[in-house]
């Protein structure tokens with residue numbers, strides 16, 4: 645009840661709606677009553693924001709723990725979907741926005757921004773995530789790119805880090821002047837109660853239409869994609885800020901032998917110096933990236949994984965349109 649705690653009059657923000665959506669475990673009992681298609685809601689929700697504001701944490705919390713259990717279904721919609729969640733009569737389909745890159749105008753950034761713009765232009769709702777109480781040029785650049793015809797909800801995340809909550813009211817008021825936000829939601833992506841409240845607020849923005857996916861589905865991403873994302877996550881987590889975002893991961897081999905998956909992946913970096921950062925002293929960094937990614941994949945798929953990692957330098961790949969495409973960015 646964070647928005648409520650702040651009070652509508654205090655922040656002069658649009659009313660926060662209550663609804664019957666139940667994101668608790670009881671809401672997902674194994675044999676729920678069938679929902680009449682005439683009362684079903686289904687729609688696309690995009691999560692955008694500058695790096696590090698908590699988008700991934702939020703998405704994982706919204707989709708639930710099983711986000712990474714992949715089905716083998718081919719992509720059937722016009723969006724790149726990262727996850728979905730069906731609660732009560734409503735199916736929330738979350739679409740991928742690979743991060744707005746506003747720093748450089750190279751081919752990779754152009755491709756990413758195009759994908760992002762394509763992804764958000766025809767969704768039903770955009771969650772614009774910022775850190776509660778903060779707004780800088782990087783946030784403004786993302787906000788500037790958002791289409792005018794889609795409702796945008798301001799998610800003021802990391803509310804738990806705001807010590808003087810009264811200070812947030814003037815900040816929220818100043819945010820109202822920046823964009824005609826549909827709602828203001830101070831919250832913490834790490835608090836399940838806030839996630840439940842966010843579902844309830846989002847629900848009414850999704851159109852009344854039959855579900856597009858099985859209510860038990862959580863993602864339609866391939867296992868191959870999940871493997872490259874997992875390596876990428878460990879790569880960036882373990883190299884910190886030193887490694888430029890232009891580094892990427894390519895899956896060279898993905899084979900299944902009974903209960904074993906054999907994966908070979910290449911981490912592609914731009915400079916010889918970056919290669920050293922990834923490999924680390926006596927190869928210790930690369931080994932750790934591999935071990936951590938493998939352990940998580942094993943947990944995810946509940947099977948043995950053999951993961952082989954390579955590092956290659958492809959100088960200037962982020963500036964080369966054809967190469968960007970060859971690495972899977974449209």
Ligand SMILES: Nc1nc2c(ncn2[C@@H]2O[C@H](COP(=O)(O)OP(=O)(O)OP(=O)(O)O)[C@@H](O)[C@H]2O)c(=O)[nH]1
Pocket residue numbers: 693694695696697698699700701702743801802803804805831832833834835
């Ligand atoms: N205290 C607090 N920390 C949070 C919250 N949400 C996310 N974080 C932390 O913020 C950091 C960044 O979170 P991510 O989810 O990786 O952020 P992101 O926006 O996806 O980042 P990029 O992938 O760089 O775009 C992580 O250390 C999270 O644990 C929150 O509500 N409260």
